[in-house]
Amino acid sequence: MLFVDGMNGVINHNETVQWLYTLTGSQSRLVVKTSLKLLIVFVEYAESNSPLLIIAVNTVDAQRGVKPWSYMMEILEERNGSDTELLIFAMTLINKTLAALPDQDSFYDVTDSLEESLLCPQLPPTAP
Structure with a gap:
């Protein structure tokens, strides 16, 4: 991931970013730490990666x-x-993601999502 070709591959393959985010829910603390570190590197690599993480x-x-x-x-x-x-x-991942967002609306969308996740983690059931 640290090489340009590797990072460009990750940038162009959002499923990899989704997988790294999924690993943050692992029971293994080492797996969680490693995936958080990699996501931080991803977000720091380019400001345009922050919206890609949000999509993932x-x-x-x-x-x-x-x-x-x-x-x-x-x-x-x-x-x-x-x-x-x-x-x-x-917290570093969250802060770096928020800091790299291109506009204020995106910033508030993410902060609202964070607050909602804290207060009510489950989505409400959808009507058939």
């Missing part, structure tokens, strides 16, 4: 039937806070 997050969480950013909220809601490094990586 929205896709994964819509398929799971939960609010966007629910994996990040699960990490941040851990009451014991035993792994501060994990909490720092999660």
Whole structure:
């Protein structure tokens, strides 16, 4: 991922970003930390990657039937806070994603999603 060709491959293949986001919900702390680090590298690589991460997050969480950013909220809601490094990586990813957004509307859309995920992680059932 650190090489230009590798990063361009990831940028052009949103399923890889979706997979990395999915790994943040793993039971293994090492897998979660590694996927968070890779997502941070992805977002830092170019400002245009931030919206790509948001698309990946929205896709994964819509398929799971939960609010966007629910994996990040699960990490941040851990009451014991035993792994501060994990909490720092999660907040760093969120902050860097928000900082790279191109407009204020996108910023508020993501912050609203984060707040909704915190308050009510499940999506309401849809009417048939």
